[in-house]
Amino acid sequence: MTDFQSIYNGNYNKLFRVAMKMVGNSDSARDIVHDVFVQFYNRETEGHLILYPSSWLYRVVINKCMDFHKHAAKFQTIMLSDHESADDTDDLKEHRITMVQAALSSLNPHERALMVLYSEGMSYKEIAESTGMRFSSVGKTLSRTLEKLENELKKQKYELY
Amino acid sequence: MNCIKTDLIQKYIDRAATVKEADTVEKHIAVCRECSARLTELRHRADEVKKALNILVNNEVSIPGFIASVGKTKTREAKRIKRYVFSLFAASVLIFLVMAIVITLNTRTQQQMVVVHTVDREINANHTVTEQLVEINIIDANGKVTTSP
Numbered sequence: 001m002t003d004f005q006s007i008y009n010g011n012y013n014k015l016f017r018v019a020m021k022m023v024g025n026s027d028s029a030r031d032i033v034h035d036v037f038v039q040f041y042n043r044e045t046e047g048h049l050i051l052y053p054s055s056w057l058y059r060v061v062i063n064k065c066m067d068f069h070k071h072a073a074k075f076q077t078i079m080l081s082d083h084e085s086a087d088d089t090d091d092l093k094e095h096r097i098t099m100v101q102a103a104l105s106s107l108n109p110h111e112r113a114l115m116v117l118y119s120e121g122m123s124y125k126e127i128a129e130s131t132g133m134r135f136s137s138v139g140k141t142l143s144r145t146l147e148k149l150e151n152e153l154k155k156q157k158y159e160l161y
Numbered sequence: 162m163n164c165i166k167t168d169l170i171q172k173y174i175d176r177a178a179t180v181k182e183a184d185t186v187e188k189h190i191a192v193c194r195e196c197s198a199r200l201t202e203l204r205h206r207a208d209e210v211k212k213a214l215n216i217l218v219n220n221e222v223s224i225p226g227f228i229a230s231v232g233k234t235k236t237r238e239a240k241r242i243k244r245y246v247f248s249l250f251a252a253s254v255l256i257f258l259v260m261a262i263v264i265t266l267n268t269r270t271q272q273q274m275v276v277v278h279t280v281d282r283e284i285n286a287n288h289t290v291t292e293q294l295v296e297i298n299i300i301d302a303n304g305k306v307t308t309s310p
């Protein structure tokens with residue numbers, strides 16, 4: 001149990017950040033991360049051995065986020081902003097968030113996952129383990145996706161430079 | 162001079178290049194101004210994209226307590242029992258329905274009217290068949306006799 005607790009405390013933040021970037025909504029992100037931990041907990045208590053808990057957790061979170069997007073069409077999202085915009089700086093931030101989300105949603109789910117993990121500062125090896133991508137193709141795909149995302153952000157008139 | 166590919170520069174930036182690859186890149190950018198500029202540009206792009214994505218998350222994220230349902234470990238067993246109970250219930254409903262149908266059909270046949278008729282009045286030879294006087298006595302299951310007017 002202490003083992004589980006340390007895994008939970010050590011990974012929760014990182015997984016939440018990934019889920020949040022993938023689904024763009026903190027409630028759904030929390031639900032996804034919680035579900036994944038429940039799944040992990042059940043597997044452990046049932047006696048299944050997970051060799052690399054961190055990679056396993058990332059992989060399942062990413063898959064769940066992809067599923068979320070697949071089924072998102074079935075649900076109506078009522079846009080209640082997470083950030084209460086009180087003044088102009090908040091409005092600007094809100095606007096930038098919308099632009100980044102729009103740019104991200106133009107990528108396919110695998111590219112989105114790749115960008116999200118990259119922005120979390122993960123190494124190519126970790127990215128390959130979490131996405132199931134071949135290690136040798138991470139560099140090429142990453143460089144192509146970065147270019148695509150950069151163009152999308154420019155299309156959104158996001159000030160990159 | 163052969164310029165290096167963009168994805169190799171990207172790998173170099175992300176410190177994912179092998180020692181040999183890194184060496185190639187370093188030697189090349191030392192002499193090629195174009196590639197050196199490209200390296201700076203790509204490094205900047207990577208930083209900016211990361212920054213852009215990071216505004217999607219607030220920095221302070223509180224870790225909630227973990228709620229595990231204790232019953233979860235018995236899920237499979239519980240599901241199996243549930244399935245058994247359900248199929249038993251379904252089977253009994255089915256049997257009940259079949260019985261009900263059979264019983265209804267049976268009572269229906271029992272309630273069928275058995276018509277026994279006898280003609281015990283003399284025929285008046287002076288009248289035609291249609292003009293004969295007829296008296297009908299109906300005897301129901303309880304033995305009650307109803308006489309037609």
